[in-house]
Amino acid sequence: MRLRALPLNDLRRKPIRTAALTVIALVLSAAVFGGEILIKSLQKGLASLEERLGADIIVLPEGAENKVDLENILLQGTPGYFYMDKSVADEIAAIDGISQLSTQYFLVSANAECCTAQVQIIGFDEHSDFTVKPWLKEVYDGSLKDNEIIVGAGLSTSVGHTLSLYGVECKAVGKLERTGTGLDTAVYTTNDTVKRLIQASADRGIAVLSKQSPEDVISSVYIKAAEGADIDELAISINTQIDGVQAVRTKTMMTETADKLNVISKSITVLTAVVWGLAAVIMLSAYYLTANERKKEFAVLRTIGFSRKQLSRLVLTESLITAGTGGITGVGLTVLVIVPFLKAIEQKTALPLLMPSHITVSLYGAAVILIVLLTGSASAALSAYKLSHIDTGKILREGC
Amino acid sequence: MKKNILGIAEFLFAAVLTIGSFTVFKACGEHEGKFMACHWAQNAVTLIGAVTAILALVRIVFKNTGIKAGIAIGISLLSAAVIIIPGHVISLCMMETMRCHSIFRPAVTVIGALLVIIAVIDAAAGIIKSGKES
Numbered sequence: 001m002r003l004r005a006l007p008l009n010d011l012r013r014k015p016i017r018t019a020a021l022t023v024i025a026l027v028l029s030a031a032v033f034g035g036e037i038l039i040k041s042l043q044k045g046l047a048s049l050e051e052r053l054g055a056d057i058i059v060l061p062e063g064a065e066n067k068v069d070l071e072n073i074l075l076q077g078t079p080g081y082f083y084m085d086k087s088v089a090d091e092i093a094a095i096d097g098i099s100q101l102s103t104q105y106f107l108v109s110a111n112a113e114c115c116t117a118q119v120q121i122i123g124f125d126e127h128s129d130f131t132v133k134p135w136l137k138e139v140y141d142g143s144l145k146d147n148e149i150i151v152g153a154g155l156s157t158s159v160g161h162t163l164s165l166y167g168v169e170c171k172a173v174g175k176l177e178r179t180g181t182g183l184d185t186a187v188y189t190t191n192d193t194v195k196r197l198i199q200a201s202a203d204r205g206i207a208v209l210s211k212q213s214p215e216d217v218i219s220s221v222y223i224k225a226a227e228g229a230d231i232d233e234l235a236i237s238i239n240t241q242i243d244g245v246q247a248v249r250t251k252t253m254m255t256e257t258a259d260k261l262n263v264i265s266k267s268i269t270v271l272t273a274v275v276w277g278l279a280a281v282i283m284l285s286a287y288y289l290t291a292n293e294r295k296k297e298f299a300v301l302r303t304i305g306f307s308r309k310q311l312s313r314l315v316l317t318e319s320l321i322t323a324g325t326g327g328i329t330g331v332g333l334t335v336l337v338i339v340p341f342l343k344a345i346e347q348k349t350a351l352p353l354l355m356p357s358h359i360t361v362s363l364y365g366a367a368v369i370l371i372v373l374l375t376g377s378a379s380a381a382l383s384a385y386k387l388s389h390i391d392t393g394k395i396l397r398e399g400c
Numbered sequence: 401m402k403k404n405i406l407g408i409a410e411f412l413f414a415a416v417l418t419i420g421s422f423t424v425f426k427a428c429g430e431h432e433g434k435f436m437a438c439h440w441a442q443n444a445v446t447l448i449g450a451v452t453a454i455l456a457l458v459r460i461v462f463k464n465t466g467i468k469a470g471i472a473i474g475i476s477l478l479s480a481a482v483i484i485i486p487g488h489v490i491s492l493c494m495m496e497t498m499r500c501h502s503i504f505r506p507a508v509t510v511i512g513a514l515l516v517i518i519a520v521i522d523a524a525a526g527i528i529k530s531g532k533e534s
Contacts, residue, residue, distance in 0.1 A: 119494075119495070154495060154496040154497065155494055155495055155496070156491070156492070156493075156494050156495075156496070157494065163494070184496070185495045185496065185497055336510045336513065336514070337510065340505070340506030340507075340509050340510055341502070341503075341506045343496055343497065343501060343502040343506075344502040344503055344506065347497060347502060
């Protein structure tokens with residue numbers, strides 16, 4: 001038997017011990033890697049939501065339910081609608097401290113032709129817009145023409161293809177970047193096309209969810225504060241000077257989500273640390289107990305000429321094989337479970353999740369495998385030292 | 401038993417794929433008597449899953465290592481095919497938040513990928529073994 005094959009043969013001789021150590025490494029790597037990926041996805045999702053909104057203040061019609069509706073649209077993609085008089089936009093524009101202002105009109109489609117799903121249609125003003133176009137992944141020429149739409153990244157409609165809304169074939173001319181928010185499943189178009197969709201729904205006898213025209217009403221006003229302006233002051237001014245509206249700071253609106261995210265992140269971190277600690281203790285105990293069990297085997301190896309260094313190397317190689325196998329399998333299984341099901345996790349947690357790039361995920365995977373290898377080797381180091389310093393003569397004489 | 405462990409694993413995964421495709425991780429349901437596009441993807445996955453499960457059973461029954469390896473190659477190709485059915489060969493619903501995108505497709509991808517890995521290992525081991533036997 002070749003000496004190089006000795007660690008593998010040792011592991012094969014004790015399949016239960018080997019399997020147990022591998023499973024511990026697997027659980028450790030899956031917990032650390034899975035936890036880290038989820039935390040990073042949550043952080044990236046929230047940052048993306050903040051960036052995606054692009055406004056400092058959003059003005060909505062007064063009423064707590066409207067704020068909840070907006071949060072549902074933004075976080076979960078649940079289609080919703082609410083309206084206020086269009087003159088509100090002019091009144092807001094007259095207030096000092098506003099750099100940019102853009103209005104949006106929300107409409108919910110009846111089920112799109114292919115599926116039993118309602119689509120959030122957002123009518124926006126192309127000239128004043130500063131929240132939709134910056135997110136265009138595939139840029140179209142010029143402005144939106146009749147029955148042309150921009151689709152979110154969460155819709156399967158590709159640029160150049162059409163989407164049937166209330167029987168009107170709308171051509172997708174642009175697609176937005178993925179943001180991990182509910183806005184990924186929205187459709188954006190001009191107010192003229194929205195009017196056409198409302199008319200088409202009436203012609204077809206479909207009970208349209210909105211009977212109010214974008215000529216008279218709007219759903220929200222997005223505001224970018226002027227440089228140096230106090231955003232809180234601006235929100236208070238809007239709330240006190242204009243009746244029937246509520247101005248919400250986008251940061252305040254996201255505080256609740258950020259708090260939820262912090263609790264989840266902390267729980268995941270604590271759980272990961274506990275699993276790590278437990279795995280390290282179990283590994284250490286397993287190697288320590290094994291060291292007592294294998295004293296005789298190592299005494300024999302010493303007598304046939306193995307040096308202390310070779311014995312230490314044998315124990316460390318065994319630990320690297322089990323930790324490496326478990327670590328790689330754990331990372332692989334986590335990728336198989338978390339990456340494909342991220343959308344389902346997002347829907348269940350109602351939090352914006354955006355997967356880090358493939359390179360970042362790969363780097364995390366490599367780092368976790370390294371951590372598991374280090375934990376395995378550190379746990380085995382004590383027994384390696386103990387086994388390489390045994391009193392060979394005494395053990396062979398006494399048989400224990 | 402030891403000889404057939406990979407065959408048994410293939411059968412179990414294929415059975416989970418077949419049964420799960422119309423139960424636990426089924427695609428979107430019917431609405432007002434109309435089926436959506438993903439329903440046909442679900443039917444195709446169920447059919448391929450059932451064929452794969454039968455092939456895995458045949459692979460367990462046969463004694464010849466070469467035949468076992470041949471069937472394992474077939475299972476790996478079928479499993480690779482099942483992964484690309486939802487969304488590529490047969491389109492799914494429009495929105496990524498729908499069940500066919502968030503549950504059905506990921507589940508088929510994960511089980512299909514595991515089946516491919518097991519079947520490839522099985523086929524490679526079978527080819528090496530049959531080479532040694534002859």
